[in-house]
Amino acid sequence: MAKLLEGKPLAEKIKEEIKSEISSLKKKPVLASIQVGDNAGAEAYVKSQKKTAETLGIEYQFHKLSQDTTEVSLIEFIQKLNSDKSVNGVIIQMPLPGQIDYKKISQFILPEKDVEGMHPANIGKIVFGKAKILPCTPAAVMELLNSTGVNLYGKEVVVVGHSEIVGKPLSLLLLDKFATVTICHIGTSGAGKLEEHVRKAEVLIVAVGKAGLIKGEWIKEDAIVIDVGINRVGDKIVGDVEFETAEKRASYITPVPGGVGPLTVTMLMRNVVEAAKLQQQ
Numbered sequence: 001m002a003k004l005l006e007g008k009p010l011a012e013k014i015k016e017e018i019k020s021e022i023s024s025l026k027k028k029p030v031l032a033s034i035q036v037g038d039n040a041g042a043e044a045y046v047k048s049q050k051k052t053a054e055t056l057g058i059e060y061q062f063h064k065l066s067q068d069t070t071e072v073s074l075i076e077f078i079q080k081l082n083s084d085k086s087v088n089g090v091i092i093q094m095p096l097p098g099q100i101d102y103k104k105i106s107q108f109i110l111p112e113k114d115v116e117g118m119h120p121a122n123i124g125k126i127v128f129g130k131a132k133i134l135p136c137t138p139a140a141v142m143e144l145l146n147s148t149g150v151n152l153y154g155k156e157v158v159v160v161g162h163s164e165i166v167g168k169p170l171s172l173l174l175l176d177k178f179a180t181v182t183i184c185h186i187g188t189s190g191a192g193k194l195e196e197h198v199r200k201a202e203v204l205i206v207a208v209g210k211a212g213l214i215k216g217e218w219i220k221e222d223a224i225v226i227d228v229g230i231n232r233v234g235d236k237i238v239g240d241v242e243f244e245t246a247e248k249r250a251s252y253i254t255p256v257p258g259g260v261g262p263l264t265v266t267m268l269m270r271n272v273v274e275a276a277k278l279q280q281q
Contacts, residue, residue, distance in 0.1 A: 002250040005144050005226070007262035014143065014266050015056060021273050022057045029276035030059045031115065031269075032081050035093040036074065036100065037067030042093040049091075052265045058272055061087070071100050075108050082110045088276040089115035091268070103164075112278050115271040118165065126172045132278060133271045138170035140263035141205055141226050148224055148252050150203065152177040158201035160184045160194070160214065160240070166207040166228055179203070206240040216245020225253040228260050 022029065031053055035042050046062060053060040065077065081090050090109045096102050106114070111121040117135040125131040134142075145152065157179040161167040167183060174181045182201075188194050198204060198218040206214055207228035219225060219241075229240030239256030247253050254260055 002225070002247045002253040005147065005224075005252050005254045005259060007140070007144065007254070007259050010143060010147055011262045011266040014263075014270065015052075018056050018266070018270055018273055021277075025273070025276055026280055028057060028059050029088045029272050030061060030086055031089045031091065031272045032061045032063060032084075032087045033091050033093060034063045034065065034074075034077065034081075036065045036069050037097050039093075039095060042095065046093060048265055049268065052269055053272075056269055058269060067097055069097070069100070071105065074100060074105060078105070078108045082108075082113060087113065088279055089113055089272040091115055113275055115268060115275055117169070117271060123169060123172075126169055126176075129176050132274050134173070134267070135165055135169045136264045136267040136271065137166045137207070137228060137260065138173055139267040139270075140260050141166075141170055141228065142173055143263055143267070144226055144254060144260065145203065145224065150224060152179040152203070155179050155202045156182070156200050157203040157205070158182045158184060158197050159205045159207070160188075160198070161207035161209075161228075163207065170205065170207075204241075208240050210240055211238050212240070212242050214241040214246070216242035216247075216249065219246045219249040221249055222251040223249070225250045226260065227254050227256050230256060230261070 033046060035046060050060045081087050090113045106118050109119060111119045114122055117133045122131060122133050157174050159167050159171050162183050162185040171181050171183050182197055184194055184197050195218050198214055199220060201220055201223055203224045205226040209229050211231035211233050225241055225246055227239035227241045231238050237257050
């Protein structure tokens with residue numbers, strides 16, 4: 001039976017490290033958060049960010065713009081925050097209204113204030129193993145893997161899902177640890193090869209957003225399973241992996257909810273402190 005890899009205890013430990021880093025800064029870090037229009041999911045995330053920031057000693061500035069905000073006016077607003085020396089980090093809450101393209105907009109945040117780690121310059125630094133600010137979910141996954149004590153050198157690691165925010169940057173971080181990385185996606189599934197790859201995985205990370213996509217019996221004995229997926233099925237929240245069967249085969253597995261989720265906001269706050277340090281230097 002697998003050991004549960006819970007995010008909350010790990011998040012608490014990292015928060016203590018963040019607090020001590022903040023105490024050595026010249027001034028309190030400031031995170032500016034932008035939400036465009038109304039969205040219940042975004043509002044819940046903002047609440048969680050604000051609460052975490054305040055408990056750590058980070059100032060959280062919340063800016064809510066109207067639903068009909070144009071790309072041009074959002075870019076102007078971002079540029080104002082870029083030139084405000086008191087602001088250390090800028091985050092844009094998702095989802096954005098249809099008239100705004102996030103990929104385009106996110107490039108206007110200064111790389112040193114991009115606390116989501118998604119600016120092309122920050123992603124480029126991951127390629128060279130020089131990144132100080134990492135995308136939050138991949139950083140959370142790496143922390144969970146570190147907590148198991150596993151040496152990733154030469155391990156067969158399979159990442160299911162190749163999104164810009166999780167799969168792609170995560171695969172680069174894993175390569176940096178000399179893991180043997182296989183990335184599976186809709187093409188793998190379409191070719192009928194997903195099961196074949198998953199069965200080989202000594203470490204399996206799934207980030208697709210499709211309940212029960214990975215069958216429990218596919219899990220290799222003693223594999224480490226990190227399930228990033230969050231899906232609502234009836235009144236339950238479940239991951240992308242069939243948990244009950246997978247739990248019997250794996251050595252470690254993340255619960256959903258309670259695994260990766262609690263760590264992502266903590267990683268965001270760590271990025272804010274990292275950004276403040278870079279700017280103070």
